[in-house]
Amino acid sequence: MNARVPNLDTAQVLSEVSQVWDDDLVGQLSDYIEIPAKSPAFDPDWAKSGYLDTVLERAANWIKEQKVQGLTLEIIRLPGRTPVMFFDVPATRPEAQASQTVLMYGHLDKQPEFDGWRAGLGPWTPKYIDGKLYGRGSADDGYATYAAITAIQALKSQQVEHPRIVGLIETCEESGSPDLLPYVDALRARMGDVGLVICLDSGAGNYDQLWLTTSLRGMVAGTLKVEILTEGIHSGDASGLVPSSFRIMRHVLDRLEDSETGRLLPKSFHCDIPAERRLQAQATAGILGDEIYKRFPWAHHDCGGSSLVALPTTLDPVEALIRRTWMPTLSVTGAEGFPALKDAGNVLRPYTAFKLSLRLPPLIDAAAAVNELKTLLEDNAPYQAKVTFEGGSASSGWNAPAITPWFEQALNQASQAHFGAPVGYIGQGGTIPLMNLLSEGFPTAQMMVCGVLGPKSNAHGPNEFLHVPYAKRLTAAVAQVIAQMP
Numbered sequence: 001m002n003a004r005v006p007n008l009d010t011a012q013v014l015s016e017v018s019q020v021w022d023d024d025l026v027g028q029l030s031d032y033i034e035i036p037a038k039s040p041a042f043d044p045d046w047a048k049s050g051y052l053d054t055v056l057e058r059a060a061n062w063i064k065e066q067k068v069q070g071l072t073l074e075i076i077r078l079p080g081r082t083p084v085m086f087f088d089v090p091a092t093r094p095e096a097q098a099s100q101t102v103l104m105y106g107h108l109d110k111q112p113e114f115d116g117w118r119a120g121l122g123p124w125t126p127k128y129i130d131g132k133l134y135g136r137g138s139a140d141d142g143y144a145t146y147a148a149i150t151a152i153q154a155l156k157s158q159q160v161e162h163p164r165i166v167g168l169i170e171t172c173e174e175s176g177s178p179d180l181l182p183y184v185d186a187l188r189a190r191m192g193d194v195g196l197v198i199c200l201d202s203g204a205g206n207y208d209q210l211w212l213t214t215s216l217r218g219m220v221a222g223t224l225k226v227e228i229l230t231e232g233i234h235s236g237d238a239s240g241l242v243p244s245s246f247r248i249m250r251h252v253l254d255r256l257e258d259s260e261t262g263r264l265l266p267k268s269f270h271c272d273i274p275a276e277r278r279l280q281a282q283a284t285a286g287i288l289g290d291e292i293y294k295r296f297p298w299a300h301h302d303c304g305g306s307s308l309v310a311l312p313t314t315l316d317p318v319e320a321l322i323r324r325t326w327m328p329t330l331s332v333t334g335a336e337g338f339p340a341l342k343d344a345g346n347v348l349r350p351y352t353a354f355k356l357s358l359r360l361p362p363l364i365d366a367a368a369a370v371n372e373l374k375t376l377l378e379d380n381a382p383y384q385a386k387v388t389f390e391g392g393s394a395s396s397g398w399n400a401p402a403i404t405p406w407f408e409q410a411l412n413q414a415s416q417a418h419f420g421a422p423v424g425y426i427g428q429g430g431t432i433p434l435m436n437l438l439s440e441g442f443p444t445a446q447m448m449v450c451g452v453l454g455p456k457s458n459a460h461g462p463n464e465f466l467h468v469p470y471a472k473r474l475t476a477a478v479a480q481v482i483a484q485m486p
Helices: 010-033 049-064 137-156 179-193 245-253 277-287 317-325 366-378 405-419 433-441 469-482
Strands: 072-076 084-089 101-106 128-129 132-135 164-170 194-199 211-216 218-227 300-305 306-309 330-334 353-358 386-395 424-428 446-449 466-467
Touching: 010 049, 010 132, 010 330, 010 405, 010 424, 010 469, 049 084, 049 137, 072 179, 084 366, 101 137, 137 164, 137 300, 137 466, 137 469, 164 179, 164 194, 179 433, 194 353, 194 433, 194 469, 218 245, 218 366, 245 306, 245 353, 277 317, 277 424, 317 424, 353 366, 366 386, 405 469, 433 446, 466 469
Parallel strands: 101 164, 101 194, 194 446, 211 424
Antiparallel strands: 072 084, 084 164, 128 132, 132 466, 218 353, 218 386, 300 306, 330 353
16 A cells, blocks of 8 residues: 655555545535535526625635645636635646646535435534535545645645646536636637646545546436417316327327337437446446446335335446447436426416436537437427427536556555555546646647546535545545656
């Protein structure tokens, strides 16, 4: 475990960052959890409520208190946009060896509350139980800013030479990062030649090793609405003659999805999977096995004296990984036009509206998918009903660039040093809009996309938690990789 990296005692790094987590970071993040800093998509009055400003300013004040040698920091506010934090730590290497920059990324905005939290837990009520810090935003992605600075301080503690490090912390990631591009454009010259991007906003296959994210799915969101009447009418009087808006909705969605298999029907929403990603999926399946799907909170029920557990779409671990990372998938995440069950009378409803979330393979263009989706859903509506699709956020996916020898070696050594196991490679089903932007802007940069969202951490849903022991080791691993950047 006490691997030696030139000029770096890795055991000391892990010891020091663990102490900081225990003494300070768990408390800082507990305070952060209490603030309902919802992303603008979920809090249109974010500027008035001030919660995003609060969490950003608190994080900035904490960073200043750490007195990181040479660090400068500012909060930047472009008119009409959510604010960002930018920090800059000068290189300590000789100038000839310090031409490239490390860019560290995170975000402080949060998903909304959601329901279903266990008794004693809540989105804005931090609870630290058995090494897990429960609360909204703890793992997605409030910890990232604090972990990044702690990793830098671990290098400073040992006076290890390092390249220039800059940080960009945004506050609209959970809304699809609509404000990010203007800030990146404004800061691009100040970032310099980025050779390594460290994005601490992703997942982990388990809590036993370092995981590198190799791909991210894209995402298209929008509202599909079917209107057949101008007001509700008695179902006994009209049903059978007036078509149900819900049935029309089903008919329209059948154009998009095979409801029996879940496969999306348009060929243009699919792409070829690179051979390297299939090989990595096979290796990861060998590590995780059936835990790939067992980690989800499946419903269970009794049937004829037997206890039945709901099943995934496949029990094959390799296919399971492929389906959640390289296959397009439709989810209905919200509905409107329905009364609560207790208020539902015998009324034929005038309309049905669904919030759709369409996950796209990493190589599919999201803008093109939005246009095709709108045409597919709206044209030739059954019964000449009024069918509209209003697109919301849309972001293309991302496929990581080829890994270089130094980076692969650094990841493996960091994983072995702090976890006692080799690095794992895994695609993620979520979306981080920043990654495509950075890959295009810095095409030679290596991408260390990783995070703490491991089994049952449940970001966006109820009972979200941060696995603190894993966060400690990840923080140490990040410091080590920075130290090994050539």
